[in-house]
Amino acid sequence: MTASHILLVDDDVELTELLADYLTTEGLEISVANSAEQALALLAPPARFDLAVFDIMMPGMSGLELLQQVRPSNPIPVIMLTGKGGDIDRILGLEMGADDYLSKPCNPRELLARIRAVLRRMQTPPSAPDTRVIQHWGLALQLAKRTLLFRDTPLELTSAEFNVITQFMQNPGVVLSKAKLTERVLHRELTAYDRAIDVHVSRVRQKLSKVLPEQELIKTVRGEGYLFIGEE
Amino acid sequence: MHRFNRLFWKIFAVSWLASISVILVTIIVIGELTERSSVREILEIRAHRQAEKTIELYERDPEKARRLVYRQQKSRHDRYDDDHWEHRDWDDDHRSHRDRYKRKPALLLNIYTSDGALLFGRPARYSGDEIRFTYTSEAGQNYLVSLPISPVKSHIARLKALLLSMQAVLVIITATLASLLLSWMIVRPINRLRDHVQQLHSGDLSTRLEPRLLGRGDEIGALAREFDYMASYVENTLQGQQRLLQDVSHELRAPLARLQAVSGLLEQRLGSDDKLVQRMHTEFERLDRLIEEMLSLARIEHLDSQSESFVLSAILEQALEDFRFTAPNRETQLTLDANAGDRFAGNSELMSRALSNILGNILKHTPSDSGVEIHVKPLGKSTAITISDAGGGVTPDALAHLFEPFYRQDQRNNGYGLGLSIAKRAVTRLGGAISAENTAKGLAVTINLPLFAK
Known part of the structure; x- marks a missing residue:
């Protein structure tokens, strides 16, 4: 198995050098961009990266704007480095749809763990292609093709969002805790003040409400988690 | 009505009293000067007429004149006794019965003959002001007439009349309006300034x-x-x-x-x-x-704290969830009073920051197995959120400085850092107040949030 190719985008040249050093030692192949423009050039086809890490706060084009430019044409998994002191709440508001979030400054070990979790999620090959199609409320979840159809029209979902809706539609009427969802969707453990799973659930909810505005399919159960309402 | 505070009424009272007294004194002094002469004139005319009548009657029929004077004096004591008013001897005719009630009683004249003998009236003991004149009868006899007048009595009577008159009502209304205007002109800009300073604060x-x-x-x-x-x-x-x-x-x-x-x-x-x-x-x-x-x-x-609102219970749950995640072995208890408000004005992030910093403080400074309780209950026009721990509390000295940044109880300790200062700042920006007290078990931090005004 070849080393995964990671694109590291941060305006701090020295930091990217050190992190590249660290991550290379851990067996990853690292490319570095020190501005959003540089990153866009590197991401242009035919480039093939397995994952990108974007710093939110960069002079000129920010990490959030970069993500907007990249998506949805490029489905590359993205980890966002957010600033301390409330950035995560702002991102919750913007509903950007990165695959995971990590606050900066962070322990490089933590960054490595997140990168591996996302890669694991991406690389999990469907061992025996699951041909089941799960249906609720006119939604058809095709597990083998990893698509969600509403009345034969596919909904655009990121990989993490697809995992979220899969968890919900496979367990209708069951309260899923944030810890369990984080484990199953993001393939890592929930940490303190971790809102990443909430971002994903919120995005899925928003997309579902566009096609089924009259029905709130995913309910928040305070203090416990989330619940998908099954069809009676 | 904060507008009618104490300064307002002080200024009002002083200026009201001042203007009332100035107006009253002016009226009395001017009234005294003008009325004294006019009253005197009227009295003189009446005394002349009465003296003329009495003396002419006396010269014709002394006995009849004495009876008249006697009646006159009696009528001064009981002037509403109808009988006396029936007599027409001394009365001008053509007047209606009703009119006579309004007539002033006869004056108490002292009439002396030209050689000084007292003919009618009382011996003069009165030494004050008096009206004196000589009357010459048709028969050519000279008489001396004197009428004592008491200025003191008329003074008080005039004041009394004034107080009950329309004039007095007008004076009071004018003085009140002027004083209100003056107070308002002074106090209003001061109130504006105060409101402004409060806003700054x-x-x-x-x-x-x-x-x-x-x-x-x-x-x-x-x-x-x-x-x-x-x-x-x-x-x-x-x-x-x-x-x-x-x-x-x-x-x-x-x-x-x-x-x-x-x-x-x-x-x-x-x-x-x-x-x-x-x-x-x-x-x-x-x-x-x-x-x-x-x-x-x-x-x-x-953070913008004006335009938004938040649901308190949801933020409390979220904060407790984070708390439980960090310390799974600590007990948490949330009691929400049904009557307490749940939606409040302000940015939700401010509230969640206040809570997470208070809870973070508990995590840092209390034994790792002690629990935390949150009570939400109504308190007048606000809602009180009390977060109590079981960490034994702090010293009274520390209690006073708890919300100061980087306050530390002793030098070896890590200090309270910024957590509680952040909580205080966030609560203040929400328009609320924060306080702390020691309970039997530990420290209780209370946040008072004003009820959502809608």
Whole structure:
């Protein structure tokens, strides 16, 4: 198995050098961009990266704007480095749809763990292609093709969002805790003040409400988690 | 009605009393001067007429005259006795019966003959003012007539009449209106200033006084301009400090991130079991938290606290969830009084920051197995959120300084950092208040939030 190719985008040249050093030692192949423009050039086809890490706060084009430019044409998994002191709440508001979030400054070990979790999620090959199609409320979840159809029209979902809706539609009427969802969707453990799973659930909810505005399919159960309402 | 506060009524009372007394004194003095002469004139005319009648009657029939005088004197005592008014001897005819009631009683004249013998009246004991004149009868006899007048009595009577008259009512109304106007003119701009200073105090440093107040040419205008100048000065100074704090914290983050990357490289070489590496991580966490807190404090000032609202119970649940996640073995209990408000005005982030910092403080400073209780109950026009721990509380000295940044009880201790200062700042920006007290078990921090006005 070849080393995964990671694109590291941060305006701090020295930091990217050190992190590249660290991550290379851990067996990853690292490319570095020190501005959003540089990153866009590197991401242009035919480039093939397995994952990108974007710093939110960069002079000129920010990490959030970069993500907007990249998506949805490029489905590359993205980890966002957010600033301390409330950035995560702002991102919750913007509903950007990165695959995971990590606050900066962070322990490089933590960054490595997140990168591996996302890669694991991406690389999990469907061992025996699951041909089941799960249906609720006119939604058809095709597990083998990893698509969600509403009345034969596919909904655009990121990989993490697809995992979220899969968890919900496979367990209708069951309260899923944030810890369990984080484990199953993001393939890592929930940490303190971790809102990443909430971002994903919120995005899925928003997309579902566009096609089924009259029905709130995913309910928040305070203090416990989330619940998908099954069809009676 | 805060408008009618004490200063307002003080000014009102003083000016009301002053104007009432000035008006009353003026009326009395002027009235005295003008009325004294006119009353005298009227009395003189009446005395002349009465003397003429009495003397002419006396010269014709002394006995009849005596009876008349006797009746006159009697009628002064019981002037409403109808019988006396039936007699027409001394009365002008053609007057209706009703009119006679209004007629003034006869005067008590002292009439002397030209040689000084008292003919009618009483011997003169009165030494005050009197009207004196000589009357010559048709028969050519000279008589001396005197009428004592008592100025004191008429003075009091006039005052009494004045107090009950329409004039007095007008005087009181005018004085009241003038005093209200004066009080209002002085107190209103002062109230404006006070409201403005309150606004400044509540954290809105960018508010400036209205041009109407600033444009005044008087002392209040000058005071208002000084206030505005001071507010700009304070705002600039505070903003400068905050910007510095924010910039410093921000600039610290880049080297800290690099340092952490270096520590990761060191860890790769020395192994994650190395004690120095572990110690380094612990210190990084501290530094990290401190910078986060400093940025958090700066950020609170910039959050919009006006236009939004939040659901308290949801934020409490979220905060407790984070708390339970960090400390799964601690007991948590949330009691929500059904009558307490649940939706409040303000930015939800301010509230969640206040809560997470109070709970974070409990995590840091209480035994790792002690629990936390949150009670939400109505308190007058606000809702009280009390967060109690079982950590044994703090010393009274510490209690007084708990919300100050970096306050530490003793030098060895880690100090309270910025957590509770952030909580206080956030609650203040929400228009609420925060306080702390020791309970039997530990420390209880109470947040009072004003009820959502809608």
